[in-house]
Amino acid sequence: MAERVVLAYSGGLDTSAAIAWLTEARWEVIAVAVDVGQPGDLQRTAARGTALGAVESRVVDARDDFVEQFVLPALHMNALYGRRYPLVSALSRPLIAQVLVRVASETGAAAVAHGCTGKGNDQVRFEVALGALAPGLEVLAPVRDWGMGRDETIRYAEERSLPIETKKSSPYSIDENVWGRSIECGVLEDPWAAPPPDVYELTKSDAAPPEARDVELEFEAGVPVALDGEALSPLHLVEAIGKIAGSFGFGRIDTIEDRLVGIKSREVYEAPAALALIAAHADLESLTLERGFAREKRRLEDVWADLVYEGLWFSPLRSAIDAFAASCRDVVSGTVRLRFGPGSCTVTGRSSERALYDHALATYDEGDTFRHEDAAGFIRLWGLPTRQWARTHG
Numbered sequence: 328m329a330e331r332v333v334l335a336y337s338g339g340l341d342t343s344a345a346i347a348w349l350t351e352a353r354w355e356v357i358a359v360a361v362d363v364g365q366p367g368d369l370q371r372t373a374a375r376g377t378a379l380g381a382v383e384s385r386v387v388d389a390r391d392d393f394v395e396q397f398v399l400p401a402l403h404m405n406a407l408y409g410r411r412y413p414l415v416s417a418l419s420r421p422l423i424a425q426v427l428v429r430v431a432s433e434t435g436a437a438a439v440a441h442g443c444t445g446k447g448n449d450q451v452r453f454e455v456a457l458g459a460l461a462p463g464l465e466v467l468a469p470v471r472d473w474g475m476g477r478d479e480t481i482r483y484a485e486e487r488s489l490p491i492e493t494k495k496s497s498p499y500s501i502d503e504n505v506w507g508r509s510i511e512c513g514v515l516e517d518p519w520a521a522p523p524p525d526v527y528e529l530t531k532s533d534a535a536p537p538e539a540r541d542v543e544l545e546f547e548a549g550v551p552v553a554l555d556g557e558a559l560s561p562l563h564l565v566e567a568i569g570k571i572a573g574s575f576g577f578g579r580i581d582t583i584e585d586r587l588v589g590i591k592s593r594e595v596y597e598a599p600a601a602l603a604l605i606a607a608h609a610d611l612e613s614l615t616l617e618r619g620f621a622r623e624k625r626r627l628e629d630v631w632a633d634l635v636y637e638g639l640w641f642s643p644l645r646s647a648i649d650a651f652a653a654s655c656r657d658v659v660s661g662t663v664r665l666r667f668g669p670g671s672c673t674v675t676g677r678s679s680e681r682a683l684y685d686h687a688l689a690t691y692d693e694g695d696t697f698r699h700e701d702a703a704g705f706i707r708l709w710g711l712p713t714r715q716w717a718r719t720h721g
């Protein structure tokens with residue numbers, strides 16, 4: 328009897344051809360389309376999976392899990408790989424791996440499969456996550472193994488009359504979820520070429536740029552809970568702020584990135600929700616976190632982003648850093664005002680009952696409680712090592 332394999336199915340050319348390829352290799356394919364907030368009709372995608380020969384196709388709506396278990400931890404760490412990329416694709420891979428493992432156990436599958444090529448980070452993220460979650464499960468990477476380029480894959484599909492819409496497909500490689508959109512390939516492979524306007528979807532303003540607008544975001548223990556006073560689930564809040572920020576054309580990133588496999592690549596992203604929320608969250612932290620803790624957290628934020636980018640979501644170090652951040656998360660509660668203008672998002676105000684900011688200490692006006700007389704002695708001691716050094720060697 329043929330064994331079963333659970334394939335992470337996106338509906339694109341590669342994973343569609345993979346259904347046929349795995350079936351020819353005598354696997355029974357179970358195609359799983361994981362909904363992480365990408366556009367398109369996933370029920371249609373699943374139907375196409377069956378038409379391509381999958382013995383079963385499923386859609387798994389993982390949007391809430393994605394936001395709660397992956398996006399919020401990234402927000403808590405203000406996570407930006409290379410200080411720029413909010414880890415859009417890197418965050419979804421460990422989640423998709425979880426879904427694959429669950430479906431494999433439900434269906435008695437002997438293997439799981441992904442559609443990554445051998446050049447990117449995503450193959451690493453899938454396989455390291457799968458190794459951590461289900462070390463005994465076989466992992467197949469048909470697109471990496473079959474050695475066909477894009478044109479050959481199209482020919483492979485045409486020879487078999489596979490129902491694939493290649494003509495309409497864009498020249499770019501796109502990966503999208505609720506945290507943003509990654510755009511690669513085509514003309515973008517020239518790092519000097521300006522991204523053509525057609526690469527953007529989430530950050531297009533239709534007509535004239537809208538009037539500047541203020542938005543109030545409320546956080547409770549680091550979690551965004553309300554937008555302009557309206558309570559929203561984390562998923563709906565991320566979607567709502569993304570729409571607003573995107574309508575101002577805010578959230579575009581054009582960067583040269585160091586991939587884990589050693590390649591430098593030119594990447595374009597749209598992450599309106601991620602960049603707006605990180606700006607607001609980081610600002611609220613500056614109001615509520617103690618200086619030494621905040622300083623150490625900033626250092627660990629870079630470590631966290633590197634770990635997740637490099638496929639080590641399920642690592643003890645990531646859990647330990649999360650525990651460090653969680654130890655002070657309660658205080659990150661309050662409201663941040665963001666002002667959106669054409670292409671911009673600026674924090675213009677913050678307030679919190681847990682604020683460490685003390686007007687009486689900070690003010691230059693009446694009511695000042697700061698002990699000015701302490702300053703001179705403090706500076707003498709603070710500068711003592713430097714003075715001593717200069718006296719000895721200067």
Ligand code: ARG
Nearest residue numbers: 416417448500501502509594
């Ligand atoms: N360079 C980004 C990353 O490594 C984006 C990857 C996008 N993936 C894709 N299959 N198009 O996270």
